[in-house]
Each structure stands twice: as C-alpha cells, then as structure tokens.
Amino acid sequence: MQANIVTLPGDGIGVEVVAEGVKVLQAVATKFGHTFTFENHLIGGCAIDATGEPLPASTLEACKRADAVLLGAVGGPKWDDPAAKVRPEQGLLGLRKGLALYANLRPVQIFPQLRDASPLRPERLEGVDLVVVRELTGGLYFGPRKEATPGDMTAYDTMLYADFEVERIARKAFELARLRRKKVTSVDKANVLAASRLWRRVITAIAADYPDVMLEHMLVDAAAMHLMRRPADFDVIVTENMFGDILTDEASMLSGSMGMLASASLGEGRNGVYEPIHGSAPDIAGKGIANPLATILSVALLLRYSLGLETEAAAVEKAVADVVAAGYRTKDIYTEGAKLVNTQEMGDAVIATLG
Numbered sequence: 001m002q003a004n005i006v007t008l009p010g011d012g013i014g015v016e017v018v019a020e021g022v023k024v025l026q027a028v029a030t031k032f033g034h035t036f037t038f039e040n041h042l043i044g045g046c047a048i049d050a051t052g053e054p055l056p057a058s059t060l061e062a063c064k065r066a067d068a069v070l071l072g073a074v075g076g077p078k079w080d081d082p083a084a085k086v087r088p089e090q091g092l093l094g095l096r097k098g099l100a101l102y103a104n105l106r107p108v109q110i111f112p113q114l115r116d117a118s119p120l121r122p123e124r125l126e127g128v129d130l131v132v133v134r135e136l137t138g139g140l141y142f143g144p145r146k147e148a149t150p151g152d153m154t155a156y157d158t159m160l161y162a163d164f165e166v167e168r169i170a171r172k173a174f175e176l177a178r179l180r181r182k183k184v185t186s187v188d189k190a191n192v193l194a195a196s197r198l199w200r201r202v203i204t205a206i207a208a209d210y211p212d213v214m215l216e217h218m219l220v221d222a223a224a225m226h227l228m229r230r231p232a233d234f235d236v237i238v239t240e241n242m243f244g245d246i247l248t249d250e251a252s253m254l255s256g257s258m259g260m261l262a263s264a265s266l267g268e269g270r271n272g273v274y275e276p277i278h279g280s281a282p283d284i285a286g287k288g289i290a291n292p293l294a295t296i297l298s299v300a301l302l303l304r305y306s307l308g309l310e311t312e313a314a315a316v317e318k319a320v321a322d323v324v325a326a327g328y329r330t331k332d333i334y335t336e337g338a339k340l341v342n343t344q345e346m347g348d349a350v351i352a353t354l355g
C-alpha cells in the first residue's frame, strides 16, 4: 500500500526516537512491499523558536492530510518560563483537539525479561495486560480556565464534560474490551466531582449495549493504589483526560520504564497520532541513550490502527519482544549482565530481527 506519514519529532529525545521509528517503518515498507512517504513538520518548542507558535498552521494542515502522524515529544527547560505566552505543550494539545482525537489508547504489557526493571515485586506482574483508554480532548485539560494575573491572583481549570463526549469514549472502551478479556474499569472521582457523576451515569447507560462486557467503577485514588496492588486484575481502564495522564505514568512502572509505553490517539476516522507516552527528557537529550522502543511500539499501533496492516504491526511487536528477550537494553531498562546499547543500536537490532 501507499501511505503518507507526517513525522513530528518535536523536542529533546523526540528527535532521536522518531528517527528510529522512521527507520523501522522504512524496513517494514521494504519487507512487505509498501510505499511510505514521510513529511517532517515542526511542533512544540522547536516550532516556537522557528515560527513563534507551538503548532504552526502548516503543521496542522499536513497532519489533517496525512494517513497517520508519528510524534516524538515536546517541551524542555528553554520554554519553561511560567510567564511565557506560548508553551510547547499547547502544540500537542492543539494537535489532539485539531484532529479531534478524543481516544488515547495506552497499552501496558509486561516483557517477562524486564520484570527486574520494574520497582514492583516480579510476582505482582504475573499476567499484567491492560489498556488505558484516556479521554483526550475534554475534561480538565480543555475546560474553561483562567490564569492568575498580578491584579487577580486566582486561577482555575475546569473539568467539563458533555454526555456525548463520555458516550463516545465509553464506546471505544467497550468495543476494545470485546476484543480482549471483556472487562471495563471506569475510573472517576464521583464521590466529589459533578463531572465524574455525569461520567459514571453515562458509562453505566452505555454498558447496557454491551451486556457481554463486565463493568466496574473505581475511584481514581483507589485505582492508583490497585494498579500497584493487583495490576493483573485490570483489562480496559477508561478515564478522564488528566486522570489518564497520571495513571499511565504510574502504569508504565509495571513494564519497567516510561521508555516502553506506546500510545495511539484516535478519533472517528482512520488518521491518528502515535507517540511514546514519555516526554522530551531534556536531561538525556542529544546523548543517544534514549530508549526508542516506546516509539517503535507506537509505530506498530500506527500500522494497525491507521493503515490496517495487522500482520506488519504484529511483526514489529514480535521483533521488539525478541530484541528484549535477546538481552538488548538501553540504559533505562539495563540490568546486570544485559547488552547495553544506544538508541540507534536498539533501532538497528529491531530491524535486524524483523528480517
């Protein structure tokens, strides 16, 4: 097939990991006889430097035209001034909103050989296989807000949801659960927040259309605890935008490193944004030591969800699993006796395994 892929490396290690993702996509194209064309665009801090805006109109337009978007990360100390008018993160949020990508899928799997890289006891990790479905274009990130000003030192953000926003993310979660272990855990704070009470009511109503899927509700504080205490009990977790942001950083520790978790941001169409859940990691940027596996696993999701290439997606996932099993480790997942490799060597190892 022929596909046009927009790459948005962004800032920090985003540049290094996206380069490996592109390498893998090129290897997939060669092996399976596809033609992928790549268009590189600016987002985040580098876009602010070049154009004054974190999401230039040309970037958003290119993404709208694309078959899929592969993104690295945005942000860094250079653009961190709290008084700044524009922030790199606005580029990412604007992209998600601009493409109406309301569903963010973040799968958490365990690589058996990485059990020792997790801070949790290995026996706790037995059978862990979950997906967080994070609502991505509403909630606390997008509700009415006010910044503090010298004359008015109050500030607020609002967790605002309309029923249709909860309904469409609920359907994504239930559909996904049907392909898995048929269990949905809806995470909210319904004992305190009105938005969560609406969330719970809508989720419960939609569940009636999926009688084959088991639904449980869980408060977000309890969910944070149970993710550590009994992570294997979760199948699909569906939750509000910021709750999902927080819980997925936590959940990444199950797999050993932020450097292992991929994500797919999807809407109604085929197009999507694929990105590692980790950030731009300015502390290690430019050193060539970042773990590209989260980005490479995001490439697998891109092949699966935007291009419909399941065989190719599974081949990339298997190559990653094989490389990990063969003992290749970037610094973040390194344990005694393993083969320490840099970012490019890890990408090369995946491609060599892909054959």
Ligand code: IPM
Pocket: 074, 075, 089, 092, 093, 245, 277, 279
């Ligand atoms: C993520 C990131 C972003 C988010 C930031 C960079 C705006 O943390 O994708 O998880 O909060 O959504």
Ligand code: MG
Pocket: 245, 246, 249, 277
């Ligand atoms: Mg995050």
